[in-house]
Amino acid sequence: MSKFDALFEPVTINKMVVPNRLVFEPMGNYYAELDGKASQRDCDFYAARGAGGCGLVITEICSVNRKHGRGDARNLLLDNDEAIPSFAEMAKAVQATGAKFAVEIYHPGCQGVPDLNEDGMTVSPSGQQTKLTMAPSRALGHDEVLGIIDDFVQAGIRVYKSGADAVELHCAHGYLLCQFLSPYTNHRDDEFGGSLEARAEIVRRIIEGIRQGTSPDFPILVRLTADEYLRMLGVDDGITLDMAVEFSKLFEQWGADAIDVSAGNYETMNWAWEPVGFDEGWKSENGKTIAAAVNIPVIACSVVRHPETALDLIEGGVAMVGSARQFFADPDWGNKVKAGYADQIRPCISCMRCIESLMAAHEDPFTPMVCSVNPEAGRECDLAPLEKDGVGRTLAIVGSGPAGLEAARVGSLRGFDVVVFERADEIGGQLVFAAKPPKKWRLRWLIEYYRTILTQAEGAGFGRVEFRCGTEATLEALRELNPAAVIWTAGSEPIKPASIPGLDLPCVLTPPEAIMADPALDGEQVVVVGSGMTGIEVAEMLSAKQGCHVELYEMLDQIGPGVFFQNMIDIMGRLGATDTGLHPGHKLLRVEEGKAFFEHEGAELEVPFDHLVLSLGMRPTGAPAWADELGVPVVAAGDSCGIGRIQEAVTGGYDAVRSVK
Numbered sequence: 001m002s003k004f005d006a007l008f009e010p011v012t013i014n015k016m017v018v019p020n021r022l023v024f025e026p027m028g029n030y031y032a033e034l035d036g037k038a039s040q041r042d043c044d045f046y047a048a049r050g051a052g053g054c055g056l057v058i059t060e061i062c063s064v065n066r067k068h069g070r071g072d073a074r075n076l077l078l079d080n081d082e083a084i085p086s087f088a089e090m091a092k093a094v095q096a097t098g099a100k101f102a103v104e105i106y107h108p109g110c111q112g113v114p115d116l117n118e119d120g121m122t123v124s125p126s127g128q129q130t131k132l133t134m135a136p137s138r139a140l141g142h143d144e145v146l147g148i149i150d151d152f153v154q155a156g157i158r159v160y161k162s163g164a165d166a167v168e169l170h171c172a173h174g175y176l177l178c179q180f181l182s183p184y185t186n187h188r189d190d191e192f193g194g195s196l197e198a199r200a201e202i203v204r205r206i207i208e209g210i211r212q213g214t215s216p217d218f219p220i221l222v223r224l225t226a227d228e229y230l231r232m233l234g235v236d237d238g239i240t241l242d243m244a245v246e247f248s249k250l251f252e253q254w255g256a257d258a259i260d261v262s263a264g265n266y267e268t269m270n271w272a273w274e275p276v277g278f279d280e281g282w283k284s285e286n287g288k289t290i291a292a293a294v295n296i297p298v299i300a301c302s303v304v305r306h307p308e309t310a311l312d313l314i315e316g317g318v319a320m321v322g323s324a325r326q327f328f329a330d331p332d333w334g335n336k337v338k339a340g341y342a343d344q345i346r347p348c349i350s351c352m353r354c355i356e357s358l359m360a361a362h363e364d365p366f367t368p369m370v371c372s373v374n375p376e377a378g379r380e381c382d383l384a385p386l387e388k389d390g391v392g393r394t395l396a397i398v399g400s401g402p403a404g405l406e407a408a409r410v411g412s413l414r415g416f417d418v419v420v421f422e423r424a425d426e427i428g429g430q431l432v433f434a435a436k437p438p439k440k441w442r443l444r445w446l447i448e449y450y451r452t453i454l455t456q457a458e459g460a461g462f463g464r465v466e467f468r469c470g471t472e473a474t475l476e477a478l479r480e481l482n483p484a485a486v487i488w489t490a491g492s493e494p495i496k497p498a499s500i501p502g503l504d505l506p507c508v509l510t511p512p513e514a515i516m517a518d519p520a521l522d523g524e525q526v527v528v529v530g531s532g533m534t535g536i537e538v539a540e541m542l543s544a545k546q547g548c549h550v551e552l553y554e555m556l557d558q559i560g561p562g563v564f565f566q567n568m569i570d571i572m573g574r575l576g577a578t579d580t581g582l583h584p585g586h587k588l589l590r591v592e593e594g595k596a597f598f599e600h601e602g603a604e605l606e607v608p609f610d611h612l613v614l615s616l617g618m619r620p621t622g623a624p625a626w627a628d629e630l631g632v633p634v635v636a637a638g639d640s641c642g643i644g645r646i647q648e649a650v651t652g653g654y655d656a657v658r659s660v661k
């Protein structure tokens with residue numbers, strides 16, 4: 001008996017018996033072939049989530065119409081029978097794990113990509129553009145709506161023919177069916193617009209068409225936006241929870257077998273796939289409210305990361321708990337919780353790297369979707385299982401940031417005795433500082449995850465991991481270990497351009513020094529120079545201190561250059577509530593005691609401060625020249641060989657250890 005047993009009870013949707021309550025929610029990955037067929041990468045990706053303990057695995061968005069329904073060059077496509085065999089392969093791969101498999105069918109409507117569409121336009125109920133992309137859009141004619149209903153029905157029938165266990169209609173996230181449901185985007189005056197029921201008419205016809213073309217037993221799931229949260233942008237005619245309850249009742253009446261509750265649309269994307277500003281479980285009430293209103297199973301996601309949050313949803317009447325990102329980060333989440341190892345879950349840190357990399361695929365369809373904390377995500381089909389060929393050998397790792405910790409994990413899995421040298425008194429490297437700003441505490445989860453699995457590794461039958469904190473990795477110390485290889489992950493150092501005089505003054509701090517400043521910078525005037533994510537986070541953190549006033553300066557014309565827009569919206573929402581001054585277009589010329597001089601629009605400007613935080617990025621330190629004298633391979637990874645974010649560090653550490661012969 002475990003307190004999480006309720007997560008592992010079977011549940012029935014129509015006649016489909018799902019072995020447990022965990023759903024891998026749809027997650028656009030764009031691993032499909034260019035012709036829209038499912039790839040081997042898809043098969044292995046989804047099968048890994050089934051094998052890891054998700055009872056139900058749902059595919060990414062799968063388009064029903066290539067002429068005006070493309071969201072990306074590498075979407076799954078089910079607008080033709082030729083795609084069916086590849087979907088059958090996906091279904092078989094997932095079902096072989098014991099999980100059930102559903103396909104999510106969709107049309108993006110005005111959230112599509114016009115360049116991929118036949119006439120360079122997107123289509124929508126009333127010609128409205130999404131404010132996120134402002135892609136040109138035209139209103140669908142009445143017959144075209146009938147055609148789209150048929151597209152969905154035929155795609156649903158193809159899902160059935162492929163042997164998948166269920167189909168999910170995507171009526172959420174501001175895509176075409178959601179555009180019909182929402183009074184914000186549907187201003188039609190035919191039978192597909194007007195009252196709440198009329199706006200849902202398109203969904204009724206699709207559900208009934210799929211039902212007629214398949215079987216009474218074939219589960220039809222509907223993914224629904226419970227709330228578009230448009231009121232957060234001052235728009236008052238979006239879908240609200242009250243409306244979603246009414247839609248759910250109608251869908252049930254019309255033959256839907258389950259409701260999969262989500263939120264948001266492209267204009268309110270931060271409420272759909274949330275950055276760090278949103279707490280775990282924040283939207284659980286949406287799922288619980290809909291579950292109380294219908295008699296069919298309800299699936300709900302709510303930034304679920306820990307089993308306690310999942311259990312709260314189940315105890316609140318929700319039948320199944322969904323996550324995309326947590327099961328992307330750790331496909332074995334279910335197995336770990338079931339076996340009592342919830343403390344070994346690799347946590348999703350809501351860093352948004354997955355969605356950022358997915359969006360980069362719009363520029364280059366071969367950009368893989370990646371995960372910051374799981375270097376195997378999406379590479380399941382490329383990576384052979386790790387061999388335990390390190391037994392009896394030692395692996396030395398220098399530095400215990402994310403690259404070093406991941407290297408230690410893989411080294412231990414390979415059976416090496418791992419020794420980690422860490423100059424500081426605790427493990428984590430840059431993560432220790434990065435976890436300090438408000439809302440960034442999830443990074444502590446990552447440190448604790450590594451600490452837990454690495455300290456328990458030997459007991460679990462893997463190689464022993466020894467941390468030598470407060471210890472410099474010298475040539476002698478490394479020689480003494482006689483390691484098979486050294487993984488050099490000693491990190492980076494802050495950039496201090498020699499061309500700017502005064503940067504070595506004591507009043508100039510690096511971001512870690514400012515974050516850890518003792519005594520704190522309470523009551524001070526602080527100037528932060530550089531508005532990348534680190535600079536903005538330091539500004540946010542310091543502005544929360546007692547009486548500390550922050551002015552943020554940026555050389556470029558825009559604050560937050562290179563910061564992913566969802567993270568930018570999130571953090572600027574919080575920073576905007578403080579009195580922090582924002583100064584783009586200011587080039588730092590020199591620093592004197594208590595004064596910074598900037599060039600702005602051709603003039604020189606003097607700014608007084610108590611402390612100045614220089615956040616101009618980092619530079620790799622690289623392995624020292626003496627490392628060659630060791631006579632063993634020295635493999636650099638993480639920031640020590642190329643500055644990146646957590647994803648590059650973790651994947652670099654992983655790949656470095658895999659490369660050791």
Ligand SMILES: Cc1cc2nc3c(=O)[nH]c(=O)nc-3n(C[C@H](O)[C@H](O)[C@H](O)COP(=O)(O)O)c2cc1C
Nearest residue numbers: 025026027028060061273301303323324325354355
């Ligand atoms: C990279 C990414 C891709 C997504 N793709 C889809 C999708 O194809 N279809 C869909 O219904 N939801 C999609 N979602 C939304 C997720 O299914 C889920 O609702 C959302 O991520 C919030 O839950 P989570 O924090 O547990 O992942 C996507 C989310 C992300 C981050």
